[in-house]
Structure formats: C-alpha cells, structure tokens
Amino acid sequence: MNQPTTWIFLFLPLLWLNLQTTGGEIHSLRYIYTAFSKPVGLEGLHEFTAMGLLDNRMIDYFDSDNQTKVPKQDWMKERLPDDYWEKGTQSRKSKQQWFKVNIEILMKRMEQNDTNNHVLQWMHGCEGETQPNDTLKFKSGMDKYSYDGDDFLSFDDANSVWVAPITAAVLTKTKWDGVQVLKEYTKGYLENECMDWLNKFKNYGEKQLREASPPEVFLFAKETKIETNIMLTCLATGFYPKDITMNIKRNGRVLTVEDGLESSGVRPNDDDTHQIRKSVEILRSDSSTYTCQIIHNATGVDVENVWASDRSLSNGSDSGVSSEIHSLRYIYTAFSKPVGLEGLHEFTAMGLLDDRMIDYFDSDHQVKVPKQDWMKERLPDDYWEKGTQSRKSKQQWFKVNMEILMKRMRQNDSDVHVLQWMHGCEGETQPDDTLKFKRGIDRYGYDGNDFLYFNDTNSVWVAAVPAAEPSKRKWDGVQVLIEYTKGYLENECMDWLNKFVEYGKTDKSSPEVYMFVKDTNTETNVTLTCMATGFYPKDITLQIKKNGRVITEEDGLVSTGVRPNNDDTYQTRDSVEILRNQMSAFTCEVIHSASGVHINRSLGHGDTAIDPGNQDPSPEKEVALHDNGEDTV
Structure with a gap:
C-alpha cells in the first residue's frame, strides 16, 4: 500500500462520506480503531481513536483524550440507554490498552525503536442485503488489521482462517488459527451479532429520518x-x-x-x-x-x-442509471504546516480512475508522476510537465486559502489544520461504448468536516457550515466561475474520463488459477476451492463444474465475489463441500476475456496441495474474543 492510501485511511470520515459507492439495498456496519505508538501532537490525531460507521456515516466516537464513547447521531442518543454508553466506554478503554501492548510487540518483532511513530489499525463489521420483509440478510464480513499503512492480517470468513499478507504477520496467524474458539467467535460475530446490531441501527436511523424528510x-x-x-x-x-x-x-x-x-x-x-x-x-x-x-x-x-405555459428554459442536466459507471476524481490535501509524520506531506494531489490511482504529486518531491504504466506510455512528456506546474500552483493556492480560513475562524498556527478538495465526474456507458455524463462532484472539506460544495443541477455553491457562507456568496457572484465549474464537470472532465477509460483498456493482467482441497469436520468430505487472482480488468467468469454441470448455490456453493488485491488487480474464489471420493468429477473453468484466458482445470495436476493464500481486501468486529488486554499478537 502506498503513502497516499495511508492518508485516505487516516482521514476516513471525510473521504468515506464523499467516495462511498452508491448502492441499492446494501447496508453496512463497521468499527474502525487507530492507535499510534506515541502521542502525535497534532489536533485531530489522537493517540487512540475508535468510531462506528453505519452506511459510512459516523454513529459513535471515542478518543484517548476525552475517554468517553459518545453518540454522533441523535437517534443513537435517544434510543440507546445510558448503560450502553457506559459499557461502551469501558470496552473502548480496554481496547486502548490492548492496542498499546500489541503495538509494542509488533515494534519489537520488526526491530523498530521509538524514534518514529507507528500506527496499528483495525477495521471490522458486516454488510447486509435488504430482503422483501425489510430485514437484512448477511452478505459479507470484514475483520482486518493494518500496520504502518500496510495490510497486516485479515480473517477469511468463507474458510474460517486468518490470512497473513506479509511475513511479519505469519506468527500471529499461526497463533490465532490455533485457537478454534476464537475463529468460531469471529465468524459468529460477523454473521450473527453484527447483523443483529446492523438491523437494529438501520431501523432506529430510518425512524428518525422518516419523520422529517419530505421531497x-x-x-x-x-x-x-x-x-x-x-x-x-x-x-x-x-x-x-x-x-x-x-x-x-x-x-x-x-x-x-x-x-x-x-x-x-x-x-x-x-x-x-x-x-x-x-x-x-x-x-x-x-x-x-x-x-x-x-x-x-x-x-x-x-x-x-x-409547468409554466412559457416553459422558461433552464440549464438543468439529466442523467440516467446504469451498472456500467466509471469515475474520474482528483483529491487534494493541504496541511497548514509541515506534519512531521512519514507519509503525510504538507500537500498531496492524486488522480483516481474508478478509485484506482493514476497520478500523484506531493510537496516533498514536487513532480506529478504516473501511477499506471498506460498513463506513462500514452501521455506525452509535456502533459506531465504542465501537470507539475499546475500542481505547484494549486499548492500555493491552498496555502493562501488555508491562511484565510484560519483567520476567519480565529485559529492560530499552534495546531495543524487540513483543507481538502475533491472534484471529478461519473459517466455511464452507452451502447456505442462511450460515456455519458451522470454526475459531477466538486467539494471542499476543512478539518475533516464538509465545508463547501457545488450543486451541479442548480449551478450554485452550497455552504455546509456557517463559516463557508462568505465563500459561497463570493463564488456565487462570479458567473464565469459557475459556468467554468459546470462546464468542467460535464464536458472537460468527461472528455478525460472517456480517454483514460479507453487507454486503460490496454492494461490487462491474466489470472493465475488455483484449485485445491481442505479437510472438513466430516471425515468423508472435503472443501473444494477454485481461485483466480492477479487479473485486470475485473470482469471474469469462474465456475466449478461436476461432470460438466455448473455448481450453484443450491449445491452449497459459496463465492467471495470479485475483490481487489493490494496491487490494483483482482481476485475471486468459489468453494463447495464435496465427497472425498468424488474429487475427480470436478473441474474449474475460468474465462477472462480481456486477457484472452480460458482455462479448464481439474484436480491432480500438481496444483492441488495447498491454499496459495488470500490477499483479502476487506475485513472487521466489536468486543473481540482476543481483545482481552493480554499480549496476543
């Protein structure tokens, strides 16, 4: 994981709000914990923080300075009794100590001293899919740890094993895999207890919103x-x-x-x-x-x-809905003064195509660079030279405007403040394979909160907080700025999006395919797994077949779906429990049209002995069994 990704993880509340994927009937409950090895000394970056997120919206919060778990939504405060918050506070304090002990263990294991600050993070939770009776059915669970911005350990819910993506985590994986009750608790929490809370919180939140949201x-x-x-x-x-x-x-x-x-x-x-x-x-x-x-x-x-009889014309834009949506976004982050932490530069800028980084700039290196081979190959040198000058100019713009905001809010320079800007567009694939404008986004955040954003439909700036009102009035008064912003989002951004999507089509990675078996609790049975990994783009067909017939969920098939690896490629795996004496009847078919791969694989060809491992991208839980204050890592 690169440094910019570390920044996105550390400043979760603002960016998750802005970058969340629009979904139909999927709801999620996640808990995120972040612990530093020593005090950071920066406003907003506490030595330990914990937060709960319902559909990426913060519902509770705790930090090491205030030492109290507090509600962040009115309905959480109203619907949950005092002892819920008292017990939650004690749980958070216990976790704070657990993190302190385990971060020391990891530093010793990696032969690190306390000269630099290190960070240990944990994310866990569940996703549910709405059913016809308005309840939620378990869709996926997440339980994942990272250290210094890199994936460290995750729980493979489908196979009930811990996965170590790096060597330093193998010791922890071995220890935790050896505690059967821990694995059973983790799986049970994700699939049952977490889902109970998700159903409850969803119903609580909906009741409040329902009372005051007319169109x-x-x-x-x-x-x-x-x-x-x-x-x-x-x-x-x-x-x-x-x-x-x-x-x-x-x-x-x-x-x-x-x-x-x-x-x-x-x-x-x-x-x-x-x-x-x-x-x-x-x-x-x-x-x-x-x-x-x-x-x-x-x-x-x-x-x-x-409609009025004269039907006065507006410049409102229309949009449609399609499963083939592509996006181009640019994210800028500026601190009011140098942060002094590795990976957190005073100014950074990055481009994201479908949430995949394509270019990057920071204040220390002062060069806009490509992050994908096709960007480097298809775009001329003067593109990067002009882009570098543009980024340097924006760095100065952020510096000036940061000072303006600090004066407006009567803030001094004893604390560090952060100004962020995200803008870009989404396009919907048309029959001729071009993209049609779906929506634009242009919004600013200050110190982790929404500040100002552009309403593309009505061509006005919207102030999210009173401190943004002067900026709104000023920017609304500059007609050329409004026209440029709208024109950029709907036209220029879309031109680049079409171009980059087309360029990216040349970026292909063929899948590695594995087929293997594992013992089950039943002596006569084994779990057969087919796995494809390392492929790009993400469109792929993977099927397990028995004597040529495709195995489905009715046969007990369990699928992870397509998930991202940490290197911008993807993976997917399907598993099914079968009779041990019928293994020879099963095959695995993988079709990846983009790279021209069509593989039919069967057991018994030297590729069935072991599970090659899982680079599980998404994992998370509340009140973990191994969260007991002991030296557990």
Missing part, C-alpha cells in the same frame, strides 16, 4: 439538439425513505417509456436522503398541459405541479 420538487425545461423541441424535467430531492411515486402527465394522462419518458430511478444524495428525476422531450409548440405528480406516503406529500 423538494423542481420543474424546468431545457434545450435539446433539435431546435423545435425542448426537454421537460421533474426533479424531487431531499426525501426519505426512498419509496416515492413520480408521474409526468400530459393533459392528465400518465406518460410512459413508450412516450419517450426517461427516468434516473431513485438515487442517494450525500446527506442520507434521496432524489429522482424524470424527463420527456416534447415539441416546443406543444400547448398541452404538462404536470408532475409526487406522492411520498411516509411524509404525507401528495402534490401535482404544472
């Missing part, structure tokens, strides 16, 4: 490519829960897809509410009465608004 409704028209036509759009936003009815009507008749109606579907906003928009292209001369009907039963909203 705002906007109607507007805009030009189309055909001069005689206009596009009518109805937008409802800011509502919760997501169940809503939106109809566009012509003279009282509800329009459908057959009438050319387009819908974005219900999509999440950044504040846990939702939005939906529908559009239809009509003749400019059409004198019919067009209305937009919104029904949101949870808040009692039932309105029908009429």
